[in-house]
Amino acid sequence: MLDSAADFEERRMIRAALRDLLKKKREKREKERGVRRQDLNKGGTGGAVSIGRASMNQPPSTNKSAGQPSSSTPMSRTAGRTGPAAVSTQKCFSAEPPNAKNVKQMLLDWCRAKTEPYEGVEIQNFSSSWKDGIAFCALVHRFFPDAFEYSTLNPYKPRDNFELAFSTAERLAGCPPLLDADDLVRMKEPDWKCVYTYIQEFYRCLVEKGLVKTKQRP
Numbered sequence: 001m002l003d004s005a006a007d008f009e010e011r012r013m014i015r016a017a018l019r020d021l022l023k024k025k026r027e028k029r030e031k032e033r034g035v036r037r038q039d040l041n042k043g044g045t046g047g048a049v050s051i052g053r054a055s056m057n058q059p060p061s062t063n064k065s066a067g068q069p070s071s072s073t074p075m076s077r078t079a080g081r082t083g084p085a086a087v088s089t090q091k092c093f094s095a096e097p098p099n100a101k102n103v104k105q106m107l108l109d110w111c112r113a114k115t116e117p118y119e120g121v122e123i124q125n126f127s128s129s130w131k132d133g134i135a136f137c138a139l140v141h142r143f144f145p146d147a148f149e150y151s152t153l154n155p156y157k158p159r160d161n162f163e164l165a166f167s168t169a170e171r172l173a174g175c176p177p178l179l180d181a182d183d184l185v186r187m188k189e190p191d192w193k194c195v196y197t198y199i200q201e202f203y204r205c206l207v208e209k210g211l212v213k214t215k216q217r218p
Contacts, residue, residue: 107199111135114142120155126192126199133161133184139202140165143211144172159185173205 108126115121118138123129130136132155141150147168153161162181169175178198184190206212 104196107196107203110203111139111199115139118142118150126190126195128189130190130195131158131184131187132156133158133165133181136165136169137161139199140169140173143206144168147172169202169205173202173209173211175202175205 104126108123112123115123115135115138118134118141121135121138123135134153134155137148137150137153141147148164153164155161159181162179162184166175166177166179166181170177175198178201179190179194203212207214
């Protein structure tokens with residue numbers, strides 16, 4: 001249109017008309033965006049995601065204005081969804097051990113079986129069952145029966161029992177002294193994570209020395 005207009009004044013008028021047209025289009029787009037924002041605030045379909053994020057701390061509700069169940073609840077947002085996020089969540093849950101008897105329980109059962117013949121030892125967990133040091137001594141004595149006389153041990157001397165068990169395990173099995181006798185006697189009950197870690201290390205050392213077959217590994 002501008003090319004066909006030879007007169008300068010005519011070109012100027014055409015440019016002014018084009019600018020006015022562009023201005024009206026921008027105003028129309030701004031008005032449409034304002035309508036969409038109002039729909040979002042009213043809980044329309046377009047606001048499902050933002051409402052759902054805030055719904056974790058709110059009770060479920062029904063979007064009566066839209067005539068459909070509200071998507072504000074986490075369940076309504078994820079139900080039937082097959083996108084990448086949903087697949088990733090399913091993989092996380094499926095990666096959990098299917099068997100409740102995990103490595104920790106198997107190791108506890110192994111300790112219980114090895115110390116069963118010993119008087120004064122009843123292993124039920126990795127904490128209170130080891131607090132007087134007798135269980136440590138019994139487990140070490142089971143594999144090194146000539147290292148010390150088990151019948152002479154005193155459950156009322158836990159520090160002596162800890163030191164005897166740890167030093168014997170280090171000397172004969174090569175198990176590093178991960179636990180400290182003084183720290184253990186100051187505790188009402190040993191930290192089960194520390195005891196569990198030490199027993200795992202002792203077991204590994206026994207396997208390396210051939211005293212425990214790998215098929216017995218918990």
